[in-house]
Amino acid sequence: MLRRNAGRKDSPKPDTPAATPLATGPETTPAKVARVARVRGGGATSPRPTAAPPGARLPAPFATLVVVVSGIIALVSYFVRGSFNVGSVTVNVGGLGDLLIGLVSLLLAFALFVGLANLLRVHLRRVGKRESGWPYSLVLLGSALATIIAGVVGSVSSNKSGLSGDTASWIFQNIYQPLGSTFYSLLAFFIATAAFRALRAHTVEVGIMAVVALIVVAGLAPISQLPELKSVADLGNWVLNYPAQAGVRGIAIGASLGVIATSLRVLLGIDRQYLG
Amino acid sequence: MNPAFSEKMVVAALALLVVYLLIYLYLLAASRRRSALPPLRAIAAYTRLDNAVARAAELGKGIHISPGAGGIESGSHPAETLAGLTAMEHVARQTALSGANLIATAGEGATYTLADNVVARGYAAVGRSADYQPTTTRFVSQSQSNTLPYSVGAADVIEHEGVEASVTIGAFGPDYLLLGEAGHRQGVEQVVGATNPQALTTMVLANPLGQVLIGEEIFAAGAYLQGRTSHRASLVAQDAIRILLILLIIGGAVLATVSPQLLQDLLK
Numbered sequence: 001m002l003r004r005n006a007g008r009k010d011s012p013k014p015d016t017p018a019a020t021p022l023a024t025g026p027e028t029t030p031a032k033v034a035r036v037a038r039v040r041g042g043g044a045t046s047p048r049p050t051a052a053p054p055g056a057r058l059p060a061p062f063a064t065l066v067v068v069v070s071g072i073i074a075l076v077s078y079f080v081r082g083s084f085n086v087g088s089v090t091v092n093v094g095g096l097g098d099l100l101i102g103l104v105s106l107l108l109a110f111a112l113f114v115g116l117a118n119l120l121r122v123h124l125r126r127v128g129k130r131e132s133g134w135p136y137s138l139v140l141l142g143s144a145l146a147t148i149i150a151g152v153v154g155s156v157s158s159n160k161s162g163l164s165g166d167t168a169s170w171i172f173q174n175i176y177q178p179l180g181s182t183f184y185s186l187l188a189f190f191i192a193t194a195a196f197r198a199l200r201a202h203t204v205e206v207g208i209m210a211v212v213a214l215i216v217v218a219g220l221a222p223i224s225q226l227p228e229l230k231s232v233a234d235l236g237n238w239v240l241n242y243p244a245q246a247g248v249r250g251i252a253i254g255a256s257l258g259v260i261a262t263s264l265r266v267l268l269g270i271d272r273q274y275l276g
Numbered sequence: 277m278n279p280a281f282s283e284k285m286v287v288a289a290l291a292l293l294v295v296y297l298l299i300y301l302y303l304l305a306a307s308r309r310r311s312a313l314p315p316l317r318a319i320a321a322y323t324r325l326d327n328a329v330a331r332a333a334e335l336g337k338g339i340h341i342s343p344g345a346g347g348i349e350s351g352s353h354p355a356e357t358l359a360g361l362t363a364m365e366h367v368a369r370q371t372a373l374s375g376a377n378l379i380a381t382a383g384e385g386a387t388y389t390l391a392d393n394v395v396a397r398g399y400a401a402v403g404r405s406a407d408y409q410p411t412t413t414r415f416v417s418q419s420q421s422n423t424l425p426y427s428v429g430a431a432d433v434i435e436h437e438g439v440e441a442s443v444t445i446g447a448f449g450p451d452y453l454l455l456g457e458a459g460h461r462q463g464v465e466q467v468v469g470a471t472n473p474q475a476l477t478t479m480v481l482a483n484p485l486g487q488v489l490i491g492e493e494i495f496a497a498g499a500y501l502q503g504r505t506s507h508r509a510s511l512v513a514q515d516a517i518r519i520l521l522i523l524l525i526i527g528g529a530v531l532a533t534v535s536p537q538l539l540q541d542l543l544k
Binding site: 079080101104105107108109110111112113114115116118119121122125132133180183184186187190191193194195197198201203205206209248250251252253254255257258259260261262263264265266268270271 | 285286288289292295296299300303347348349350355356358359382384385386388389392410411413414415416418422424425427428436450451453454456457460471473476478480481482484485490491492494495496498506507510513514517518521
């Protein structure tokens with residue numbers, strides 16, 4: 001990831017985006033910055049005074065404290081179950097963690113309502129302004145409304161939570177699932193066309209990919225089960241079990257390290273850009 | 277009830293603690309001596325991202341950006357989603373400055389609220405709050421079982437909203453290909469990245485010329501796009517830990533070859 005043995009004198013302040021928003025990336029050239037800035041006539045190097053984002057916000061230190069404390073409790077409760085006696089007080093770490101996770105589920109439900117409101121807003125505007133494809137928006141709004149009504153009426157009448165009731169189940173099984181299957185089946189054709197396009201790129205990586213794909217496909221083909229072609233099947237399985245698995249694990253190890261580093265920055269309150 | 281510790285959990289907690297400690301030491305060192313941080317190697321995808329925004333502004337077209345269909349709760353790839361949001365913040369600032377239209381999509385309710393916040397902050401940070409529209413960020417769909425509904429909805433945005441580039445960095449599934457093919461049909465430049473191997477397969481197929489951020493590279497968005505010291509220090513720490521892990525793996529392989537019994541005894 002990094003090239004060593006050289007220092008950069010122009011590093012930005014810690015944990016704040018660099019002062020010039022367009023000149024932040026190490027590979028961003030001054031010419032590029034100027035080109036983008038010229039389009040708007042604004043100054044990449046002299047942004048206007050910062051205005052607060054719309055909407056009410058929690059004070060940043062309080063929000064950070066909530067994130068840090070909640071994160072640490074959730075992390076500890078993952079590793080430690082049961083309760084501790086601290087003097088005369090009994091602290092149930094696992095219970096605290098479960099409570100926080102329950103609160104997250106509640107928040108997610110509210111966030112879904114906010115998302116739905118945005119969806120309605122976007123598509124109502126499209127219908128209202130008769131923008132391109134507005135009939136599809138109308139279909140979307142009608143479908144969403146019908147499914148919500150069917151789900152709510154069904155759950156009230158059957159006294160169960162979630163998507164229940166005959167109509168809602170019918171919609172799910174006879175409309176949603178077949179549509180999902182249709183789109184998944186499209187992927188097979190898209191993979192074929194994308195692979196064909198990739199082969200035309202004529203790079204070394206694409207060449208390797210083509211050879212490996214050929215070996216695996218030949219190994220998995222029914223004809224490779226013939227005794228005479230057993231070595232082809234073995235070679236295909238070997239590619240899948242060793243080089244491919246090694247590659248996947250390499251990606252997984254690297255990604256895990258990235259996840260751990262991200263979680264630590266959040267737990268330490270260093271990454272706060274999502275807090276408002 | 278007394279606290280319950282399983283032996284495996286203790287080992288996992290200790291390993292995590294050691295990794296946390298190493299990263300923290302690097303963060304501490306970097307905050308004291310920023311100039312000691314090594315420069316970053318070029319990653320084509322991040323370079324193209326800046327170019328794509330510039331071109332969209334010049335052509336008067338839009339940019340689509342998405343952190344994917346992930347969420348912030350456990351099991352929904354929160355770290356990948358946060359990495360996508362980091363890239364989104366940068367793109368929001370650039371589009372706000374350059375005047376390009378921005379369309380941000382999200383495939384989960386909580387991610388949508390975060391994305392909306394990040395985009396609004398991006399516009400505000402460059403003094404262009406007035407240009408921010410509530411419909412700039414769009415909730416597309418939410419599904420607990422798969423990412424397909426989001427991919428279908430986002431593909432429609434790419435196909436019909438006249439965007440010049442699409443930046444999809446975050447939590448995606450193999451159905452990313454719906455977005456990739458929609459982008460290809462419209463001649464949209466794509467900058468993509470994920471950690472899911474199934475998604476990466478389709479991403480590499482759809483973008484064979486190197487605009488794909490593979491695995492850990494998506495977590496470098498803060499370092500590459502915003503030059504954050506903490507993110508750059510994290511990369512150095514990750515490299516150091518990776519070297520340690522490689523040495524451990526090689527040592528294990530040698531031991532398994534030379535003395536398998538000794539390795540088994542050690543693992544017990």
